[in-house]
Amino acid sequence: MSNQTIPSSLSIEGAAEALAAVRDGRPLVHNITNYVAMTVSANVLLAVGASPAMIHAVEEVEDFVAIASALVVNIGTLSEPWVEGMRRASRQAAALGKPWVLDPVGCGATPYRTGVAAELSKNGPAIIRGNASEIISLSGAAGGGKGVDSTASSDAAVEAARALARASGAVVAVTGAIDYVTDGERLVAIEGGDALMPASTALGCALSATVAAFAAVRPPFEAAVAALAVYGAAGAEAAARVKGPGHLPAELCDALYALDAATLARRAAISLVEPA
Numbered sequence: 440m441s442n443q444t445i446p447s448s449l450s451i452e453g454a455a456e457a458l459a460a461v462r463d464g465r466p467l468v469h470n471i472t473n474y475v476a477m478t479v480s481a482n483v484l485l486a487v488g489a490s491p492a493m494i495h496a497v498e499e500v501e502d503f504v505a506i507a508s509a510l511v512v513n514i515g516t517l518s519e520p521w522v523e524g525m526r527r528a529s530r531q532a533a534a535l536g537k538p539w540v541l542d543p544v545g546c547g548a549t550p551y552r553t554g555v556a557a558e559l560s561k562n563g564p565a566i567i568r569g570n571a572s573e574i575i576s577l578s579g580a581a582g583g584g585k586g587v588d589s590t591a592s593s594d595a596a597v598e599a600a601r602a603l604a605r606a607s608g609a610v611v612a613v614t615g616a617i618d619y620v621t622d623g624e625r626l627v628a629i630e631g632g633d634a635l636m637p638a639s640t641a642l643g644c645a646l647s648a649t650v651a652a653f654a655a656v657r658p659p660f661e662a663a664v665a666a667l668a669v670y671g672a673a674g675a676e677a678a679a680r681v682k683g684p685g686h687l688p689a690e691l692c693d694a695l696y697a698l699d700a701a702t703l704a705r706r707a708a709i710s711l712v713e714p715a
């Protein structure tokens with residue numbers, strides 16, 4: 440991996456500037472997310488400097504999208520009334536030109552979940568963020584997962600991510616030991632985080648919400664790269680302070696809140712993989 444030719448908007452300095460733009464702008468982020476992730480996602484968004492709202496009623500999602508700066512749709516604990524809210528919110532975001540992020544939680548685990556994720560992916564998400572199993576499954580490739588935790592490495596999902604980006608028109612972020620962002624042509628790798636992170640539930644969901652906050656202040660590709668670098672740096676910083684996964688979400692919020700450019704540069708790295 441080489442970052443000799445990385446554009447400044449995709450650099451660590453670019454990520455620090457994007458974080459400053461989130462803190463300055465305090466974007467209102469509309470979340471349709473799962474019961475498990477709601478509190479940690481809201482706390483992570485507050486810690487990063489955004490303003491979260493958890494709004495899923497079919498009766499109000501379109502009106503809320505109209506006042507929000509970005510939307511995240513996470514299918515973690517889906518049921519039909521929620522899915523209808525997801526449909527309406529995502530269509531409204533696309534119609535109003537507001538960025539929305541799809542987190543296809545557990546895609547591949549059941550036909551219903553896979554079908555809903557595939558349907559929503561056609562509603563013009565700016566970014567799709569998932570773990571390796573979810574991205575492999577949503578791309579239509581064989582080898583998707585069983586539940587909400589990944590059974591594959593992010594390295595094994597890079598080709599699926601590229602295919603999904605081309606098919607959906609979205610920027611695709613696939614996370615794991617190394618995070619990757621692709622628009623079907625460019626491929627960027629982000630190093631950071633810690634192996635303890637998957638041992639604490641919904642940190643990926645809160646990451647997708649963070650990606651939405653960055654998409655409110657930057658174009659999708661830059662937003663995804665910056666959000667992953669910021670989150671990876673804060674995750675590594677937090678993991679160094681805890682004895683186990685229990686306090687990781689709280690330490691992650693503290694690390695996001697305090698994150699400065701020097702810590703970001705020390706704890707995360709961004710490299711342009713393609714074009715080489």
Ligand SMILES: Nc1ncnc2c1ncn2[C@@H]1O[C@H](COP(=O)(O)OP(=O)(O)OP(=O)(O)O)[C@@H](O)[C@H]1O
Nearest residue numbers: 570614615616632633634636637640641642643644
């Ligand atoms: N082995 C690892 N080493 C370093 N960081 C990791 C590792 N695995 C995951 N992460 C980090 O954890 C965060 C969440 O990514 P992950 O792929 O675990 O999401 P997820 O499976 O969707 O999580 P969840 O469904 O529990 O919300 C990302 O910032 C990612 O970089």
Ligand SMILES: Cc1ncsc1CCO
Nearest residue numbers: 473475515516544587641
């Ligand atoms: C554990 C769990 N189950 C449905 S959503 C969720 C949060 C992590 O994806």
Ligand SMILES: [Mg+2]
Nearest residue numbers: 544570643644
């Ligand atoms: Mg997830």
